[in-house]
Amino acid sequence: MGAEIEKSTNAAVVRHASLLSLRGLTRRFGGLTAVDDIDLDLAEGELVSIIGPNGAGKTTLFNLVTGLDRPDGGEVRLDGVPITGFSPEKLAGRGVARTFQLGRVFGNLSVMENVLIGAHTRLRAVKPATPLIGPLLELGLALLRPAAVRAEEEQLREEVRGILARFGERLLPRIDQPAYSLSYANRRRVEIARALALKPRLLLLDEPTAGMNPTETTEMQGLVAELKAGGLTILLIEHKLDMVMRLSDRVIVMDEGKKIAEGAGEDVRNDARVIEAYLGHGLSQPAAAARETAA
Amino acid sequence: MSSWLDYTINGLILGNVYALVAVGLALIFGVSRLINFAQGSIYLVGAYVGWVAVVALRTPLFVTIVLVAAIAALVGLIIERFGLRPLQNSVRIAPLLATIGISFVLDQIVMLTFSPNPRALPSQLPDIRFQIGTGTIGPLDILIACIGITSALLLFVFLRYSKLGWAVRATAQDRDAAMQMGVDVNRVNQAVFGIAAALGGLSGMLVGMYYNQIDTAMSLHATLKGVVAEVVGGAGNVPGAVVGSLLLGLVESYGVAVFGTSYRNLFAFLLLIVVLVFRPNGLFASAKQAPPEPLTGTFIAPSRPVHIPRWALLVAFAAFALLPFLPVSSYVLQTLINAWLFAMLALSLTLVAGTIGLVSLGHAALLAIGAYTSALLSLDFSVPVSMSIICGGLMSAALGTLLISPSFRLRGHYVSIATLAIGEIISLVILNWETVTHGPIGVSGIPPLSLFGFELVGVASIYWFSFAVMVLLALLQVRLLGSHIGRSFRAIRDDDVAARAYGLSLNRYKALAFIFGGFAAGVSGGIAAHLYSYINHETFNTQQSILALTIVILGGLGNVAGAIAGSVALVGLPEVFRIAAEYRILIYGIVLLLLVRFRPQGLLGTI
Numbered sequence: 094m095g096a097e098i099e100k101s102t103n104a105a106v107v108r109h110a111s112l113l114s115l116r117g118l119t120r121r122f123g124g125l126t127a128v129d130d131i132d133l134d135l136a137e138g139e140l141v142s143i144i145g146p147n148g149a150g151k152t153t154l155f156n157l158v159t160g161l162d163r164p165d166g167g168e169v170r171l172d173g174v175p176i177t178g179f180s181p182e183k184l185a186g187r188g189v190a191r192t193f194q195l196g197r198v199f200g201n202l203s204v205m206e207n208v209l210i211g212a213h214t215r216l217r218a219v220k221p222a223t224p225l226i227g228p229l230l231e232l233g234l235a236l237l238r239p240a241a242v243r244a245e246e247e248q249l250r251e252e253v254r255g256i257l258a259r260f261g262e263r264l265l266p267r268i269d270q271p272a273y274s275l276s277y278a279n280r281r282r283v284e285i286a287r288a289l290a291l292k293p294r295l296l297l298l299d300e301p302t303a304g305m306n307p308t309e310t311t312e313m314q315g316l317v318a319e320l321k322a323g324g325l326t327i328l329l330i331e332h333k334l335d336m337v338m339r340l341s342d343r344v345i346v347m348d349e350g351k352k353i354a355e356g357a358g359e360d361v362r363n364d365a366r367v368i369e370a371y372l373g374h375g376l377s378q379p380a381a382a383a384r385e386t387a388a
Numbered sequence: 389m390s391s392w393l394d395y396t397i398n399g400l401i402l403g404n405v406y407a408l409v410a411v412g413l414a415l416i417f418g419v420s421r422l423i424n425f426a427q428g429s430i431y432l433v434g435a436y437v438g439w440v441a442v443v444a445l446r447t448p449l450f451v452t453i454v455l456v457a458a459i460a461a462l463v464g465l466i467i468e469r470f471g472l473r474p475l476q477n478s479v480r481i482a483p484l485l486a487t488i489g490i491s492f493v494l495d496q497i498v499m500l501t502f503s504p505n506p507r508a509l510p511s512q513l514p515d516i517r518f519q520i521g522t523g524t525i526g527p528l529d530i531l532i533a534c535i536g537i538t539s540a541l542l543l544f545v546f547l548r549y550s551k552l553g554w555a556v557r558a559t560a561q562d563r564d565a566a567m568q569m570g571v572d573v574n575r576v577n578q579a580v581f582g583i584a585a586a587l588g589g590l591s592g593m594l595v596g597m598y599y600n601q602i603d604t605a606m607s608l609h610a611t612l613k614g615v616v617a618e619v620v621g622g623a624g625n626v627p628g629a630v631v632g633s634l635l636l637g638l639v640e641s642y643g644v645a646v647f648g649t650s651y652r653n654l655f656a657f658l659l660l661i662v663v664l665v666f667r668p669n670g671l672f673a674s675a676k677q678a679p680p681e682p683l684t685g686t687f688i689a690p691s692r693p694v695h696i697p698r699w700a701l702l703v704a705f706a707a708f709a710l711l712p713f714l715p716v717s718s719y720v721l722q723t724l725i726n727a728w729l730f731a732m733l734a735l736s737l738t739l740v741a742g743t744i745g746l747v748s749l750g751h752a753a754l755l756a757i758g759a760y761t762s763a764l765l766s767l768d769f770s771v772p773v774s775m776s777i778i779c780g781g782l783m784s785a786a787l788g789t790l791l792i793s794p795s796f797r798l799r800g801h802y803v804s805i806a807t808l809a810i811g812e813i814i815s816l817v818i819l820n821w822e823t824v825t826h827g828p829i830g831v832s833g834i835p836p837l838s839l840f841g842f843e844l845v846g847v848a849s850i851y852w853f854s855f856a857v858m859v860l861l862a863l864l865q866v867r868l869l870g871s872h873i874g875r876s877f878r879a880i881r882d883d884d885v886a887a888r889a890y891g892l893s894l895n896r897y898k899a900l901a902f903i904f905g906g907f908a909a910g911v912s913g914g915i916a917a918h919l920y921s922y923i924n925h926e927t928f929n930t931q932q933s934i935l936a937l938t939i940v941i942l943g944g945l946g947n948v949a950g951a952i953a954g955s956v957a958l959v960g961l962p963e964v965f966r967i968a969a970e971y972r973i974l975i976y977g978i979v980l981l982l983l984v985r986f987r988p989q990g991l992l993g994t995i
Contacts, residue, residue: 210890
């Protein structure tokens with residue numbers, strides 16, 4: 094309840110300011126500059142897509158924003174507060190959730206448990222914020238399970254069922270199956286469900302439709318559109334340009350670590366540098382031709 | 389009184405010997421990202437082949453060297469072909485466990501063939517010393533230096549100028565790319581294992597000659613020293629391993645000079661922990677490296693636990709609870725008491741290694757902490773035994789967690805090395821801290837088990853006591869696994885990167901796992917101390933750690949029922965079949981190998 098009020102007031106205050114802003118973000122690996130002086134602003138409720146050929150530095154950028162990697166230069170701000178170099182767990186606590194390009198579900202955990210992990214930062218009753226002895230209290234409460242703890246767990250489980258229901262009949266029938274037994278597409282869905290369980294303020298989706306067939310892609314596109322309509326701020330990495338064009342408020346194109354274009358979908362699509370980046374080394378000629386025929 | 393120059397020469401010679409082990413470890417790590425825990429066993433084989441050659445066959449020195457290198461290389465090739473190659477496509481924990489199993493099998497075979505008694509290994513070289521400045525140097529020192537330098541040169545030429553050497557380097561840099569370019573990775577592995585084993589075997593022979601003594605306990609320490617040197621130099625870095633070895637040799641030699649021989653190994657392990665904590669990529673790694681590859685679900689085998697119906701558990705419980713009423717011999721009860729004590733250790737290890745994924749190889753040290761705490765409290769401070777056992781559990785939880793906490797950020801194999809080293813450190817502290825632990829004489833006259841002031845006399849009451857404590861700890865653990873903490877532990881095990889991205893603090897949950905597991909192990913050690921009435925620094929040793937690990941793998945990682953069933957099976961069955969003690973460890977090793985090969989998820993499955 095309190096959190097909801099806080100969220101709505103925040104939304105009112107920072108309507109025009111950016112929720113996420115990157116300034117001069119840079120990351121080098123040896124001689125390679127994977128992310129090169131990137132500036133980016135993401136307003137509350139906006140959906141921005143990042144596209145670019147493989148190896149352009151998109152995932153590295155995600156890693157820098159979510160704390161899995163530290164930048165060599167530049168700054169990340171969330172709500173105007175500098176969060177550069179924060180640990181991933183701290184950022185999760187501040188409402189940053191992400192999915193992973195290669196799919197990182199917890200293989201031996203059931204679908205339900207996977208998504209419950211997403212709600213970890215929202216545990217209150219069982220995780221008192223008492224300094225020093227907090228962990229020991231947590232251990233004690235987990236073993237004793239007073240009514241408040243049981244109620245919290247039950248409420249979260251109910252919520253997880255609600256989140257899973259958004260995926261139709263894809264996940265609900267498999268709720269108690271271990272994640273390793275799921276199809277590739279279902280693992281991607283579990284990842285997104287897990288991210289939603291965090292009740293994120295900022296959601297970073299790294300190729301949510303990779304490995305999905307056209308039907309599944311359309312389904313995923315519908316879900317992302319729903320999330321956007323619900324006011325969620327989303328940063329999306331995606332190769333399927335159709336989906337990018339339909340969903341995005343803005344598109345950013347990266348190549349060799351640099352931002353080479355930014356703007357509305359159609360403008361970016363016709364930008365000479367973007368075409369060169371894609372046709373020059375991103376896609377081989379036959380693949381481009383295949384894309385033409387498909388379109 | 390030897391001079392500093394003497395200690396320096398001694399340190400460099402020792403370093404040379406460690407380098408022969410460490411270079412092999414670095415080569416193997418380079419091409420297969422595996423820390424070969426069997427390296428010390430090959431070193432042991434080298435030492436005993438040397439003994440057979442020198443003492444029984446009376447071969448000249450040159451022939452001895454060739455023979456040792458050749459037989460050790462052969463053992464290395466056999467390990468690679470039959471122990472590791474079948475595991476190429478299995479989960480990452482499998483080869484690690486396999487090398488541990490192979491190491492125990494080899495050590496036991498050597499021990500059963502030659503008996504555990506130490507033997508002299510004469511060097512066949514004239515016993516003269518040359519004066520250099522204030523120090524002296526003997527022919528054996530020169531031989532060791534020559535073999536070290538020659539091996540380094542040969543290795544350099546091989547890696548630099550031969551086609552197979554290029555293949556080795558290419559595989560080390562990028563295995564997949566090398567395979568795509570047509571490099572035969574199996575041949576590379578063979579070459580690397582052969583070379584590593586030949587060097588390791590030579591090292592064992594030289595050390596035997598250096599101290600003029602060999603025994604079967606050499607193996608574990610050689611592995612540890614080699615790993616220390618390799619990690620200090622940076623895992624997989626061959627020149628780094630040489631420098632790390634020389635550094636380790638000097639640190640040890642100066643350390644012994646200042647503090648005395650009984651501290652020798654302490655320095656090696658402290659050096660390891662310091663390096664692991666502050667520079668986990670070794671002293672020579674560049675500061676910046678690409679973030680590690682995802683390990684998603686590849687370290688532990690995915691599996692569904694076998695469902696055991698509640699009634700079956702209740703029947704088993706009732707059967708074991710009522711057992712003392714049946715006409716069974718006290719021998720059976722005593723065996724089962726031992727099984728229950730091991731079950732508590734296995735519960736602890738299955739939580740730490742199975743549920744949260746920190747494969748601890750020094751788990752018996754937690755028993756030692758609990759045992760010493762409980763024994764000393766009841767002896768020196770007259771604390772009632774049931775209270776002192778609980779204090780033992782708490783001390784084990786606190787101290788164990790504190791000692792392991794610097795290693796929480798390590799992953800996979802490194803955790804195993806760190807726990808192994810910490811286990812050794814604890815045992816060395818117990819040995820050396822005489823004012824508290826009574827040092828090497830141990831603690832005797834420990835009061836017997838008692839509950840609320842009543843001494844537990846008779847084997848039946850001790851049986852019930854240990855059974856009840858074990859069941860209680862198991863139930864607590866099941867309850868923990870069913871909570872959000874159990875879920876968090878398993879998430880961290882399956883993918884620590886994703887777990888962190890969802891707000892799970894690795895330090896917090898790893899610490900909680902060690903606190904809970906440390907308590908169970910400490911209680912087990914405490915009960916054992918009062919049961920045995922005498923303990924010393926060797927009562928709780930690596931063999932128990934390995935037995936506990938085998939039990940955990942047998943039962944299924946993280947599986948509570950599996951840990952208990954595994955304990956009854958591995959502690960009880962050898963008694964039932966009256967298998968002689970010296971064959972048991974061999975059997976445990978073989979069981980571990982078979983499990984890793986054919987049922988890595990254990991009998992009851994990973995939870």
